[in-house]
Amino acid sequence: MPKWILNTKFKFDAAHLIEGYEGKCGRMHGHSYKVHVEAKSNTLHPSKYLDTDDMVCDFRELKWASKGSEKGGLDHAVLNDELPVNPTAERIAEFIYKETNRRIPDDVSLKITVWETESCWVEYTEDDV
Ligand SMILES: [Zn+2]
Known part of the structure; x- marks a missing residue:
């Protein structure tokens, strides 16, 4: 089966x-x-900007989180204001996954990786593979 x-x-x-959190991560930073x-x-799909079935999905839809908070x-x-849960790296990855999804x-499967620092990152997916 083809896969993109x-x-x-x-x-x-x-x-x-x-x-x-007991420690410095409990203070705003x-x-x-x-x-x-x-x-x-x-399979390939159309997008909001392309009528033909030629995209997995639009790159723009994958990058929504890079916009300023005033643009969604x-x-x-302040992530505590944007997320409905405690904004650990794990929860940020889950939030970005759900909002991107x-x-x-529907048939596009996602994996989100979030680096909080150069040496600490987390992956989130709901894919079994
Ligand atoms: Zn932190």
Whole structure:
């Protein structure tokens, strides 16, 4: 079966604190988050900007989180205000996954990787493979 694997990466700067954390992460601070999005599909689709079936999905839909928070993204946001859960790296990856998934065709499977620092990152997917 054919398979396309779309990849994109972006950065955003944001503030957060981990609620209930005993230690310095419990105080407000910032990170330059790096995000990698992998989108896999066996079929191609049209998009909001293209009528023909020639895309896994639009790169633009995968990069929504890189926009400023006033435009619905996460750049220069306070993540505690944007996420409905405690904004650990794990929860940020899950949030980006769910919000991205809503914007793309149903049969595209996603994997989101979020780097909180150069040496600490987390992957999130709901794919069994
Ligand atoms: Zn932090």
